[in-house]
Amino acid sequence: MHRLALDHLTAVDSDPVTLAQAARDAGCDGMCLFMEPMDVLPLMPKFDIYGDLAARRDLRRQMDDLGVALDVAYPFTLAGRTDVQDFRVAMECAADLGALLLNALIYDRDPARRLDNFGAFCDLAASFGHKVGVEFYPPSQVGSLAAALDLVQAIGRPGRVGVNVDVLHLMRAGESLAELAAAPADYILYGQLADGPSRAPDQLDFEASSNRLLAGAGIFDLGGFVRVLPKGCPISVEIPRNHAVTAGVSRDERVALAVDSVRRAIAGT
Numbered sequence: 001m002h003r004l005a006l007d008h009l010t011a012v013d014s015d016p017v018t019l020a021q022a023a024r025d026a027g028c029d030g031m032c033l034f035m036e037p038m039d040v041l042p043l044m045p046k047f048d049i050y051g052d053l054a055a056r057r058d059l060r061r062q063m064d065d066l067g068v069a070l071d072v073a074y075p076f077t078l079a080g081r082t083d084v085q086d087f088r089v090a091m092e093c094a095a096d097l098g099a100l101l102l103n104a105l106i107y108d109r110d111p112a113r114r115l116d117n118f119g120a121f122c123d124l125a126a127s128f129g130h131k132v133g134v135e136f137y138p139p140s141q142v143g144s145l146a147a148a149l150d151l152v153q154a155i156g157r158p159g160r161v162g163v164n165v166d167v168l169h170l171m172r173a174g175e176s177l178a179e180l181a182a183a184p185a186d187y188i189l190y191g192q193l194a195d196g197p198s199r200a201p202d203q204l205d206f207e208a209s210s211n212r213l214l215a216g217a218g219i220f221d222l223g224g225f226v227r228v229l230p231k232g233c234p235i236s237v238e239i240p241r242n243h244a245v246t247a248g249v250s251r252d253e254r255v256a257l258a259v260d261s262v263r264r265a266i267a268g269t
Contacts, residue, residue, distance in 0.1 A: 001264060002226065005030030005071040007192065007238035008044075009209065010258050011251055015047040017057045022251060024066040026259040029046055030100075031063075032072035032192075032236050035093055041209065043245055049097075050089050061096055069235055072133070072164065072190060073099040076121070079107040084120045095128045100234065101190055102130045103164055106142045106151075114141060115154055122161050133164035133189045136173065142172040147181055158186035166192040166238065167225045168208060172200050177221065181228035191235040193262050195220050210242040214257060215265035222265040237262045 006023035008014065008031070014022055016033055023031040037044045049056040063070065072095040076087060094102060102125050108114040118134075125132050136148035149162045155161045165180060165188060180188070195218030201207050215222050226235065239258040 004028045005032055005236035007032040007236045008034045009240040011255050012041055012043045012240055013245055015045050020063050020066055020068045022255050026255045030069045030071035033070055033075045050093055056096055070097045070099045072101045072103050074103050076102050076174045077105045078117055084117060084124055091128045095132050101133045104132055104134050105140055107140050110140055117181055119155055122155055132161045135164040137169050138172050145170060145175050152187050160189040162189035164190040167220055168194050168196055171220055172204055177224050177228050185230035188230050191233055192231045192238045193222055193235055194239045210240050212239045215261035223269045225268045226269045
């Protein structure tokens with residue numbers, strides 16, 4: 001059975017401690033955490049693990065007690081006006097929580113500045129002991145696996161700076177499992193699982209953040225996706241279904257449906 005992590009978007013109505021418990025209850029050994037609430041995720045409750053050091057220590061204690069690791073720490077968004085030094089507190093927090101990977105989304109339109117700032121980001125992350133994964137995303141300025149590989153290979157730190165491959169973004173970028181299989185293995189650091197229909201919606205951002213399909217309800221070959229990831233590559237369940245939250249479906253039921261659907265889809269890989 002594959003080790004799975006529970007992504008915060010799958011249980012978006014959770015604070016960090018609740019997310020860790022939800023992960024454990026669903027049999028997940030990891031979680032992917034938004035370390036601060038986001039205005040673009042209105043269903044996420046308010047919490048503070050940056051300024052409230054006691055809350056941060058309590059979270060780490062709870063994670064250790066439950067045996068749930070922090071796989072991916074969000075959000076690290078690099079735009080044109082981003083000052084990389086502003087991420088110091090977030091990176092320190094992620095280090096205190098034992099994060100495996102910092103997730104980077106990149107919106108800077110200037111290619112030279114984009115590379116320079118991303119390099120500075122990776123340098124700062126390394127000073128805290130972090131790996132960095134670029135999450136390519138079609139509406140961003142690194143919109144494809146090919147673009148993400150170009151960026152991380154320019155940095156040249158295989159195994160430490162690489163790509164976080166979300167199968168939804170791979171499909172919406174018009175790329176294939178064959179292209180993923182051909183990517184250098186030491187630059188593929190993480191995989192994220194969800195399903196979706198063959199036809200992309202008009203609002204890719206809404207689909208990505210709020211309206212994905214349970215595994216098996218769409219057309220993505222999740223078993224094939226997992227098979228072409230590098231051996232031992234960690235994976236998470238990222239299946240936000242905000243309509244189920246607003247309809248009153250319990251967190252436990254939503255998480256169990258998502259995780260169980262993924263387990264069935266990748267069984268035997």
